[in-house]
Amino acid sequence: MADLLLRGIKKSYGNVKVLHGIDLDIRAGEFIVFVGPSGCGKSTLLRLIAGLEDITAGTLQIDGQVVNQLAPSKRGIAMVFQSYALYPHMTVYDNMAFGMKLAKGHDKSEIDKRVREAANILQITPYLDRLPKQLSGGQRQRVAIGRAIVRDPKVFLFDEPLSNLDAALRVATRIEINKLHESMPGVTMIYVTHDQVEAMTLADRIVVLNAGRVEQVGPPMELYHNPANLFVARFLGSPSMNTMPCTVVSGGANPVVKPDGCDPIVVQATIPVSAAGAKATFGVRPEDLDISTNGEAIFRGKVDIVEQLGEVTLIYVDVGAPEPIVAKIPNDTVIAKGDTVALTSERRHLQVFDENGIAYPRT
Amino acid sequence: MAVAESLDMPVAKAGSELIRQRVRAAWIFLAPMLVVLAMVAGWPLLRSIYFSFTNASLTNIEGAQWIGFENYLSVTTLKSGRVIYDGLLVDPLWWQSVWNTVRFSVVSVVMETIIGMMVALVLNAEFRGRGIVRAAILIPWAIPTIVSAKMWAWMLNDQFGIINDILLHLGLISTKIAWTANADTAMLAVLVVDIWKTTPFMALLILAGLQMIPGDIYEAAKIDGVHPIKVFWKVTLPLVRPALMVAVIFRMLDALRIFDLIYVLTANNSQTKTMSVFARENLFDFDKFAYGSAASTMLFLILTVITVVYIIVGKVNFEGGR
Numbered sequence: 001m002a003d004l005l006l007r008g009i010k011k012s013y014g015n016v017k018v019l020h021g022i023d024l025d026i027r028a029g030e031f032i033v034f035v036g037p038s039g040c041g042k043s044t045l046l047r048l049i050a051g052l053e054d055i056t057a058g059t060l061q062i063d064g065q066v067v068n069q070l071a072p073s074k075r076g077i078a079m080v081f082q083s084y085a086l087y088p089h090m091t092v093y094d095n096m097a098f099g100m101k102l103a104k105g106h107d108k109s110e111i112d113k114r115v116r117e118a119a120n121i122l123q124i125t126p127y128l129d130r131l132p133k134q135l136s137g138g139q140r141q142r143v144a145i146g147r148a149i150v151r152d153p154k155v156f157l158f159d160e161p162l163s164n165l166d167a168a169l170r171v172a173t174r175i176e177i178n179k180l181h182e183s184m185p186g187v188t189m190i191y192v193t194h195d196q197v198e199a200m201t202l203a204d205r206i207v208v209l210n211a212g213r214v215e216q217v218g219p220p221m222e223l224y225h226n227p228a229n230l231f232v233a234r235f236l237g238s239p240s241m242n243t244m245p246c247t248v249v250s251g252g253a254n255p256v257v258k259p260d261g262c263d264p265i266v267v268q269a270t271i272p273v274s275a276a277g278a279k280a281t282f283g284v285r286p287e288d289l290d291i292s293t294n295g296e297a298i299f300r301g302k303v304d305i306v307e308q309l310g311e312v313t314l315i316y317v318d319v320g321a322p323e324p325i326v327a328k329i330p331n332d333t334v335i336a337k338g339d340t341v342a343l344t345s346e347r348r349h350l351q352v353f354d355e356n357g358i359a360y361p362r363t
Numbered sequence: 364m365a366v367a368e369s370l371d372m373p374v375a376k377a378g379s380e381l382i383r384q385r386v387r388a389a390w391i392f393l394a395p396m397l398v399v400l401a402m403v404a405g406w407p408l409l410r411s412i413y414f415s416f417t418n419a420s421l422t423n424i425e426g427a428q429w430i431g432f433e434n435y436l437s438v439t440t441l442k443s444g445r446v447i448y449d450g451l452l453v454d455p456l457w458w459q460s461v462w463n464t465v466r467f468s469v470v471s472v473v474m475e476t477i478i479g480m481m482v483a484l485v486l487n488a489e490f491r492g493r494g495i496v497r498a499a500i501l502i503p504w505a506i507p508t509i510v511s512a513k514m515w516a517w518m519l520n521d522q523f524g525i526i527n528d529i530l531l532h533l534g535l536i537s538t539k540i541a542w543t544a545n546a547d548t549a550m551l552a553v554l555v556v557d558i559w560k561t562t563p564f565m566a567l568l569i570l571a572g573l574q575m576i577p578g579d580i581y582e583a584a585k586i587d588g589v590h591p592i593k594v595f596w597k598v599t600l601p602l603v604r605p606a607l608m609v610a611v612i613f614r615m616l617d618a619l620r621i622f623d624l625i626y627v628l629t630a631n632n633s634q635t636k637t638m639s640v641f642a643r644e645n646l647f648d649f650d651k652f653a654y655g656s657a658a659s660t661m662l663f664l665i666l667t668v669i670t671v672v673y674i675i676v677g678k679v680n681f682e683g684g685r
């Protein structure tokens with residue numbers, strides 16, 4: 001059982017500031033996923049928690065104890081690396097047993113029991129005598145996870161553990177990690193990824209990072225439906241949310257905004273009356289757009305590209321804005337390049353962000 | 364089955380044709396080097412071996428006559444019934460130089476390996492100015508042996524050498540020592556100079572091996588809580604071993620045939636006379652050309668045996684990879 005408490009965590013390498021004050025409360029047993037664009041500091045934050053890097057400022061508490069100065073091995077953590085980081089000259093068994101063997105106070109039978117248990121959970125018992133180079137990528141990854149399990153940690157840290165696996169294996173291993181989490185209640189897991197699907201499916205709560213700052217923390221669907229700002233709105237979801245500059249026509253009850261080049265629309269958001277006339281950003285997710293049949297429409301334009309993905313079809317509609325509007329429509333819709341379409345959406349799906357990109361809360 | 368076979372046949376043929384082409388290309392590229400090697404290494408080697416079975420002398424090389432193993436071992440039974448053994452294999456001077464060479468090689472290679480490993484570990488760490496230090500450390504290796512041997516000869520000079528001067532001032536010695544001439548210190552002097560000169564080579568080969576080790580396993584070891592010294596013995600050393608073994612055999616071969624350094628630094632000192640020096644002496648100074656050839660041949664044999672034994676016992680892997 002381990003709560004993690006991050007307070008004002010900063011990290012710089014020389015003059016390069018990488019993290020600018022991270023505050024985070026992680027409850028024991030939670031599955032937390034860090035997501036964010038490449039270079040935003042996800043790995044750095046994870047490595048600070050692991051103790052592989054020094055914390056420049058701020059405090060990190062695990063289980064109520066400040067661990068800023070504590071060696072990684074004393075923090076009760078285990079880490080699974082993206083590159084597996086297995087000892088190439090040791091068998092799978094020794095890879096898993098190495099840490100325990102060298103740490104005094106474990107007798108052979110205890111080590112053996114733990115290694116075999118972990119191997120059992122991960123179904124790598126047949127490979128215990130092999131060297132890492134004699135295993136496939138997926139098997140290696142499971143050995144790496146097994147090595148972490150053997151440490152019996154309070155906190156599991158994963159840095160993009162699936163990114164070297166192919167698509168099918170990624171799904172399978174993702175499900176295994178999920179099961180693992182369920183089989184170890186009370187063990188906190190912190191998982192870094194830039195794969196949205198992993199984030200959405202694994203996380204109890206997602207932490208969206210951007211340029212060394214936390215943009216939003218919350219359960220996956222909460223972040224998806226109620227992004228706090230434009231960054232989170234655009235980052236989660238694939239294809240990402242359609243956004244378009246707009247002007248607030250009126251605030252208060254039944255607020256109205258006018259996307260550039262379109263007709264004014266009523267939205268369900270709390271926009272103050274004083275915001276009337278202000279610049280804002282209007283957003284709607286591709287799957288919330290439908291082809292209009294009754295003439296009422298938000299966007300009208302010519303279909304530029306039709307992408308048939310199988311389960312759905314994506315259409316890119318040129319509405320006169322620099323970026324085309326993307327709509328996700330049923331795969332049986334008959335539509336071709338060059339067709340003119342009208343796109344509409346239910347009012348409750350529309351989002352408005354103020355000049356600084358902060359979302360106006362939806363009602 | 365029939366269908367599969369008829370489909371397979373042309374594929375197999377094309378494959379073997381491809382391999383034949385590659386083999387041909389490989390031979391074409393190798394041929395110039397093989398020719399040059401045969402001329403500059405193969406031919407002299409064969410000539411030396413041949414001369415070692417003759418009575419050739421510097422003045423009479425062309426008229427050399429085959430005398431079999433006489434140069435190696437000749438057994439003469441005198442009328443009195445006494446048997447006299449002669450030849451290289453019973454020459455105490457030869458065995459003295461074999462012993463000198465082996466002693467020199469083992470000590471110098473062991474020291475170079477240990478110091479080279481330490482230097483490599485330091486150079487493998489991240490620090491400011493690492494590039495310059497890496498280049499600077501190569502300097503002793505880059506200086507031609509003759510030059511560095513002369514330089515050290517002066518530094519070790521009994522009258523004017525800086526080393527005596529420093530040691531005197533520090534009070535470590537009370538009288539000046541003739542380092543290179545003195546029987547007790549000559550080997551030490553040679554060893555110091557050789558270690559100074561070739562440690563950089565070792566360090567760089569080991570460093571190359573160290574850099575092949577992925578950094579993340581050290582982080583894994585940190586999380587496993589393994590003590591750094593244990594990490595060295597259990598992780599670094601096993602992983603750098605293949606590179607280390609190759610570096611050691613390179614150095615070992617070099618050390619076993621050492622000539623120039625000793626020739627310049629301590630010529631004529633029986634304590635440091637090595638096999639190569641012994642061979643040269645006989646070949647050119649003593650006008651025992653055939654006898655020197657026999658010594659050269661023995662040197663070649665000893666080198667071969669040591670190398671083969673080392674490769675088999677040490678399971679050296681020249682093919683790289685893990």
Ligand SMILES: Nc1ncnc2c1ncn2[C@@H]1O[C@H](COP(=O)(O)OP(=O)(O)OP(=O)(O)O)[C@@H](O)[C@H]1O
Nearest residue numbers: 013016018036037038039040041042043044045194
């Ligand atoms: N040792 C270092 N010295 C200087 N800057 C560094 C160092 N390590 C990381 N950085 C910088 O810190 C920033 C965050 O790096 P980090 O590895 O945490 O990114 P990330 O979010 O994990 O990205 P990715 O998704 O690509 O793995 C990057 O801009 C990187 O250039």
Ligand SMILES: [Mg+2]
Nearest residue numbers: 042043044159
């Ligand atoms: Mg990363």
